[in-house]
Amino acid sequence: MKAAVVSGYGGPEVIQFKEVEKPIPKANELLVEVKATTVTVADTRIRAFDLPSGTRFIGRFALGITKPRRKILGAEFAGMVSSVGTDVSKFKPGDRVVASSLPKFGGYAEYACIPERSMICKIPEGVDYKTAVTLPIGARTALYYLLKADIEPDKRILIYGASGSVGTFTVQLARRFGADITAVCSSANTKLVQSLGATKVLDYRSPNFERQLNCYDIIFVAVDKLPTQIAINHLADNGIYLNITDPFKKIxxxxxxIRTKKRFIMAENLKDTSQDLADLLDLVREKSLQPVIDRVYAFEELPEAHRYVDSGRKKGNVVISLG
Ligand SMILES: NC(=O)c1ccc[n+]([C@@H]2O[C@H](COP(=O)([O-])OP(=O)(O)OC[C@H]3O[C@@H](n4cnc5c(N)ncnc54)[C@H](OP(=O)(O)O)[C@@H]3O)[C@@H](O)[C@H]2O)c1
Structure with a gap:
């Protein structure tokens, strides 16, 4: 089968297309013919070994000392079940499924194996592969952290980095929870973010940016560029700050x-609950959640798609179609 294999850490040119052996599912696994995958920040960060500071030393051991241990990236994929192992009971050949392939990756190939007991769900009718494939990382992250922050109607939430994958899902889900949303993005994305449900949209490039901020019950940092002191200054006394990128608290x-009741929740591994993914798929099916798809690339254009995500300018999600 054809796969995109990374030869080492580096720019998008380290992605090379190769013929590799088609995987054989173990007794507890499904073999999926991949129809769509994505380029997430998790894929580009591993490819480039671009990790948050403080995690690089341990990252070498976890990801590979001189090159990625996982040669085939692709953190999420959607496709059709091709065959199943003898112990698999919930899926059968022909089922349309979507999955998070973390922590092993593997979505950048014509076929991928995944255990039945992992983050995998059937795709409901009316939802296509390219839409479903955006949910396992971006949407689940948004939902997971909003629930951690005890999101409730009328809570004042600031969503910083509202135009990325996690940001666009966070705005839509916070709106469903009835929150009062202030979203931060560049002026190029104001209309998009407004259309997703933000009450107020601020441009982080505006010279008056900090003066336009109010006091918030929740500050959700999706893109880790909001200076900590600004967040602290604008967090309510019993407010919750969430940072989905940096695992370490600042002094x-x-x-x-210690001084106030403010809580600071930092990046952590999401708990695997397929029910969250199923709930998100249902919201998409009933058109209550609309994944933002910025660009769709063909599989052969994967290096180009990585180059685009490296720019830090993607809006919502970048999808790779395998036909
Ligand atoms: N903890 C987890 O489980 C988890 C899961 C998924 C993602 N993440 C992390 O979450 C982060 C966000 O990922 P993502 O895919 O949502 O988005 P992303 O691709 O990192 O962000 C793209 C967006 O960032 C905006 N942006 C760039 N510079 C900005 C700035 N200075 N201030 C505000 N916005 C800015 C861009 O908008 P403009 O072009 O308008 O500037 C663009 O729309 C990544 O670091 C990723 O590793 C964590």
């Missing part, structure tokens, strides 16, 4: 959480 956060 100023620790100090603030």
């Amino acid at each position: 100023s956060m620790i100090r603030e959480s």
Whole structure:
């Protein structure tokens, strides 16, 4: 089968297309013919070994000392079940499924194996592969952290980085929870973010940016570029700050959480609940959640798609179609 294989850490040119052996599912696994995958920040960060500071040393051991241990990236995929192992009971050949392939990756290939007991769901009728494939990482992350922040009607939430994958899902889901949303993005994305449900949209490039901020019950940092002190200054006394990228608290956060009732929740591995993914698929089916798809590339254009995501300018999701 054809697969996109990374030869080492580096730019998009390290992605090379090769013929590799088609995987054989173990007794507890499904073999899926991949129809769509994505380029997430998780894929580009691993390819480039571009990890948040403080995680690089441990990252070498986890991901591979000189080159990625996982040669075939692709953190999420959607496709049709081709065959199943003898112990698989919930899926059969022909089922349309979507899955998160973390932590093993493997979506950048014509076929991928995945255990039945992992983050995998059947895709409901009326939802296509390219739409479904955006949900396992971006949408699930948004939902997971909003629930951690005890999102409730009328809570004032600031969503920083509202135009990315996680951001566009967070705005839509926070709207469903009835929150009062202030979203932050560049002026190029204001209309998009407004259309998703933000009450107020601020441009982080505006010279008055900080002066336009109010006090928030939740500050959701989807793109890790909001200076900590600004977040601290605008977080309500019993407010919750969430940062989905950086796993480490800053000293100023620790100090603030001792002095006040403010809570600081940092990046962590999501708990695998396929029910969340199924619920999100249902929302998409009933058109209550509309994944933002910025660009769709053909499989052969994967290096180009990585180059685009590297630019840091993608809006919502970048999808790779395998036909
Ligand atoms: N913890 C988890 O489980 C988890 C899961 C998924 C993702 N993540 C992390 O979440 C982060 C966000 O990923 P993503 O895919 O949602 O988005 P992304 O691709 O990192 O962000 C793209 C967006 O960022 C905006 N942006 C760029 N510079 C900005 C700035 N200075 N201020 C505000 N916005 C800015 C861009 O808008 P403009 O062009 O308008 O500037 C663009 O729309 C990544 O670091 C990723 O690793 C964590």
